[in-house]
Amino acid sequence: MTSITNFSEKVYKLCSQIPKGKVSTYKLLADFLHTSPRAVGQSLKKNPFPSSLVPCHRVIQSNYFLGGFFGKEIELKKVKLEQEGIYFDNKGYLSKNLSKKEIIFRNFFDPKEFAI
DNA sequence: GGAATGACATTTA
């Protein structure tokens, strides 16, 4: 068995569906997979794919706060999302000037019919 | 198989 589990493979496939300029949340992924946001975060943490293939940096918390992957590299990651048109305030919250409904990606489809 | 861990969410104050 590879280091990539069945479950995390689904997570990566869903994550790869997030288009540029939009973001999603751990909750949405978890809801689609009928699991908990915790488990989704675990898989994304171990994401073996390049960000161009699985844009895990486009996944934020459901309270519109940046995920922990920003940690000490918050500046770098924030810039990365700003390049896609998604801005955050100094505290790491999604900019209030943005329409959250518009930039949150929800249209996931079944990973079974999708290949990375 | 059991305990600890973590890129989270929800509720309450």
Next chain:
DNA sequence: CTAAATGCCATTC
């Protein structure tokens, strides 16, 4: 909005 406490589930030890 902030902060603290509790629940959550797959992975790892």
